[in-house]
Amino acid sequence: MSNGNVPAGGVVLSRLSKSYGQVRAVASIDLAIAPGETVALLGPNGAGKTTTIDMVLGLARPDAGTVSVFGEPPAAAVRAGWVGGMLQTGSPLEHLKVRELVALMASYYPHPLPVADVLRLTGAAQFAGQPTTKLSGGQAQRVRFAAALVGDPDLRAVAGRGKTVLFATHYLEEADAYADRIVLIARGRVIADGPATEIKARAGARAIRVTLPGTDTALLGALPGVVSAERHGDAVLLSCSDSDAALRGLLGSFPGARDIEVRGGSLEEAFLELTAGAETAGASTGGEPR
Amino acid sequence: MTNVTHLRFEIVRTVRNRTFLGVTLALPLVLFYAVAWGQRHATFDGISFPLYFMTAMAVYGAMFAAVSPGSRVARDRSGGWIRQLRITPLRARTDVAAKVLTAYLVALPSLALLYLAGVSLGVRLDGTQWLEMTGLLLAGLAPFVVLGIAGGYLVQTDALGPAIGGVVVLFALVGGVYGFQLATSGPMFEVMKAVPSYWLVQAGKTALGGGTWPAQGWIVIAAWTAALIPVAALAYRRAAVRA
Numbered sequence: 200m201s202n203g204n205v206p207a208g209g210v211v212l213s214r215l216s217k218s219y220g221q222v223r224a225v226a227s228i229d230l231a232i233a234p235g236e237t238v239a240l241l242g243p244n245g246a247g248k249t250t251t252i253d254m255v256l257g258l259a260r261p262d263a264g265t266v267s268v269f270g271e272p273p274a275a276a277v278r279a280g281w282v283g284g285m286l287q288t289g290s291p292l293e294h295l296k297v298r299e300l301v302a303l304m305a306s307y308y309p310h311p312l313p314v315a316d317v318l319r320l321t322g323a324a325q326f327a328g329q330p331t332t333k334l335s336g337g338q339a340q341r342v343r344f345a346a347a348l349v350g351d352p353d354l355r356a357v358a359g360r361g362k363t364v365l366f367a368t369h370y371l372e373e374a375d376a377y378a379d380r381i382v383l384i385a386r387g388r389v390i391a392d393g394p395a396t397e398i399k400a401r402a403g404a405r406a407i408r409v410t411l412p413g414t415d416t417a418l419l420g421a422l423p424g425v426v427s428a429e430r431h432g433d434a435v436l437l438s439c440s441d442s443d444a445a446l447r448g449l450l451g452s453f454p455g456a457r458d459i460e461v462r463g464g465s466l467e468e469a470f471l472e473l474t475a476g477a478e479t480a481g482a483s484t485g486g487e488p489r
Numbered sequence: 490m491t492n493v494t495h496l497r498f499e500i501v502r503t504v505r506n507r508t509f510l511g512v513t514l515a516l517p518l519v520l521f522y523a524v525a526w527g528q529r530h531a532t533f534d535g536i537s538f539p540l541y542f543m544t545a546m547a548v549y550g551a552m553f554a555a556v557s558p559g560s561r562v563a564r565d566r567s568g569g570w571i572r573q574l575r576i577t578p579l580r581a582r583t584d585v586a587a588k589v590l591t592a593y594l595v596a597l598p599s600l601a602l603l604y605l606a607g608v609s610l611g612v613r614l615d616g617t618q619w620l621e622m623t624g625l626l627l628a629g630l631a632p633f634v635v636l637g638i639a640g641g642y643l644v645q646t647d648a649l650g651p652a653i654g655g656v657v658v659l660f661a662l663v664g665g666v667y668g669f670q671l672a673t674s675g676p677m678f679e680v681m682k683a684v685p686s687y688w689l690v691q692a693g694k695t696a697l698g699g700g701t702w703p704a705q706g707w708i709v710i711a712a713w714t715a716a717l718i719p720v721a722a723l724a725y726r727r728a729a730v731r732a
Contacts, residue, residue, distance in 0.1 A: 256576045280578040286569055293564060294505035299498060306494030307577035350577065 208270040209233045209363060210255060210354060215264035216387070217250050224250040226387035227264070234269075234353075237364040239378035241371065241398070247387035248367035255354075255365060256282060268354060276354070280309045283352030285343035297334070298327040301345050308350030321345040374398075405442035409449065410434050410458040422448040434458075492579060496587040502561065503591055513557060514599055517550030521606050524668065529610045533668075536697060540614075543607030544622070544693025545668050547600050548686065549661055551626060554596040555633035556653050558588040562641025563649045566728050581725060585638060592634045593627065600626060614697065622696035629689040629706075632713035633657070635721050642724035660686040685713045 210232040217225040225247040232238050240248040253259035255266055257273030268276035276282050292300055301318060305311035318324040323341045326334065334342060347355055355364045368374050374381050374395065381398035383391035391398055411419070412433040420428035424441030425448075439445040442461055449456055504510060524542055531538040565571050574584060600623060604612075614622070637653060644652045661667060664686025672678040681687045688706040695702055702710075 258572055258575055277576055278578050278580075282576055284576055286573050286576070292502065292568070292570055294502040295498060299501070303494060303498050304577065306492055307574075307579040309578070 208267065209236070210269070210365065211265075211267040212251070212255065213265050215251065215254060215266065216262050217247075217254060217259060218262055219250075223387055225254070225261075228384070228387070228389055230382060230389065230392070232363060232365060234363050236380060237378045238366075238380045238382060239374035239395075240365065240367040240384055241369070241374045241381050242367075242384035243369055246369075246384045248369075248384055250387075251384070252365065252367050256284065280307075280350060281353040283308070283347050283350040283355055285347040292331055295331050296328055297323055297331055297338075297342050297345075300331050300342065301327075301349050304346045305349045308352065310351055311349050312351050314349060317345050317349045321348065405439050406462045407437040407439060407442060407445055407449065408434060408458075408460040408462060409437065409456045411453055411456045414453060414455075419449075419453075422452065424448065491586070492583050495579065495583065496590060499561075499587045499591045500594060503557075503595060509557065509560075510595070513550065513554050513595060514602055516553075517546040517599065518602055518606055520549070521546040521603060525610055534694075536694060537612065539607055539610040540612045540693060540697070542668055543603055543610075543612055545666050545690055546606075547603035547626065548629075548664075548689040548692075549666050550599040550603060551596040551630055552633050552657050552661065552666075552686065552689070553654075554599045555592050555630040556637030556640065556657055557595055558592050558634070559637030559639075559641035559653050560646075560649055562588065562638055563644065563646040566642065567646045571728055585721075585725075588638055589634050592637065593630070596627070596630055618696045621701065622692050625692035625696060625702060626689060629685055629692060629710050632685045632710060632717055633660075635714055635717040639717055639721035639724050642721065642728040660684055663687070665690050683709055685710050 210230075212228055212230040215225055215228040216223075228247070228251055230238075240251060242248050250259060254261050255268065255273060257277050266273050269281055271279070271281075273282070292303075295303070298314065298318065301323070302314045305314050305317075315324070318327050321341045321344050323338070323345045326338055329338075331342065353362055355362055355366075364377075366377070378395050380393065381391075381395050382389055383398060407425075410433050414435070416428040416430050416435060419425065419435055419437060422437070422445055424439050424444030426438045426440050429436045429438075437445055437449070446459070446461065449459070521542060525539045528538045528542075533541045562571075565574075604619065636656070640649060640653045640656075663671065663681055664684050665671070665681060666686055666689070670678075671681060682705060688702055688709055691702065691706060695706075701707075
């Protein structure tokens with residue numbers, strides 16, 4: 200096989216699951232990524248992002264389900280040079296300079312890009328002669344990017360543009376900046392999947408918790424900036440697209456409202472809100488053993 | 490399947506590790522002169538002591554050189570580089586082949602330095618004898634090269650030094666590398682003859698008589714190598730999937 204075969208079919212994950220001991224890292228994931236698409240797997244720590252990407256790259260074996268990378272199993276796609284990436288965990292190599300590390304990565308691929316071009320493109324050229332062990336965080340990130348880019352693989356497991364890209368992040372801003380499509384993952388499942396703008400609005404939303412007995416939740420749901428209202432005994436949870444407008448409306452229309460709490464900001468909480476009810480309160484969240 | 494760049498950088502990384510290279514090359518030399526200087530006119534087991542001890546220290550140094558890729562494997566593993574390699578088209582056997590070659594490239598100068606030291610204390614062999622001895626030593630190092638690589642995949646970085654060092658010292662002791670034999674007959678002697686380091690020590694003596702190991706030597710070396718290869722392969726698979 201060579202890079203000359205045009206890979207088709209994109210990346211398809213079906214009913215993928217994986218446990219580490221008692222920890223269910225990935226419960227069941229179905230996902231189809233079209234060639235050329237840039238997809239961010241977004242989720243809190245322990246959501247199953249890393250495990251999912253490991254299975255796509257052939258670094259972890261699924262307990263059940265399948266992964267197809269351009270029509271091939273991950274191992275075959277990797278051997279053909281279709282897959283590339285620089286793992287976040289990958290520390291630099293001792294006794295090698297930046298230029299040498301990138302040249303080394305290039306040597307593994309059938310049709311690499313010129314090392315000098317990649318160094319220049321990624322801004323790593325200025326420190327190409329430095330040992331890979333003596334880099335700042337930003338420089339290391341550039342080197343990672345250069346190393347992922349230089350093999351010119353068809354699937355990249357790192358943020359970037361051009362080819363099919365799949366990357367994991369727990370920063371909404373990062374997902375929004377690089378991806379066309381965001382797949383929200385929590386507790387090893389896909390809980391939302393759509394264009395970046397849409398998911399950003401949902402995941403970035405705030406929630407208002409208010410104690411307001413005996414009020415019709417439909418009235419609360421109709422307030423400006425409120426997406427939905429849910430009653431939990433005397434308390435009501437308002438999921439908001441605009442929490443400021445919702446708060447003004449709430450205080451204006453319902454003077455009896457008390458114990459008002461505006462929650463959100465943190466992605467973790469947004470996830471918990473989004474997944475609340477999907478599982479019982481005692482359910483454990485998945486871990487990501489490293 | 491070879492990858493010249495990969496092999497080149499394996500060597501570059503080894504050579505740039507000055508402390509490792511210095512200790513690996515100098516330690517057996519220092520030991521050789523420390524012990525053999527005072528006994529340069531003595532004979533041992535029918536051969537001149539400097540020749541006997543040159544072989545012993547050449548074996549000692551080469552054994553440490555042979556297991557040396559293990560520490561690089563362990564560091565690459567803990568740093569995540571092994572996982573990184575797994576998502577490139579580089580084949581595992583190409584990577585391992587480069588490490589085996591690198592091990593021999595460190596072992597060769599280590600041997601050469603000990604030969605020079607031997608000559609400086611009066612060791613004289615003809616060309617065939619030097620070549621036969623070197624050939625046997627290189628063949629006898631095979632199980633140690635595999636042992637080092639397997640150790641690198643199996644043992645945590647901070648425990649690897651003592652673990653591998655300890656195993657090599659144990660082999661050296663049982664094999665008679667330090668210049669004395671634990672036994673010359675009986676069951677202990679049979680145990681000695683079953684370890685690869687014993688045959689490394691015999692390489693010098695055998696070559697002196699002009700010839701090669703008896704069949705037992707080849708069988709012991711081949712058996713240890715064949716037994717350790719699956720261990721290394723298993724360790725590699727375990728390390729790569731979840732490091």
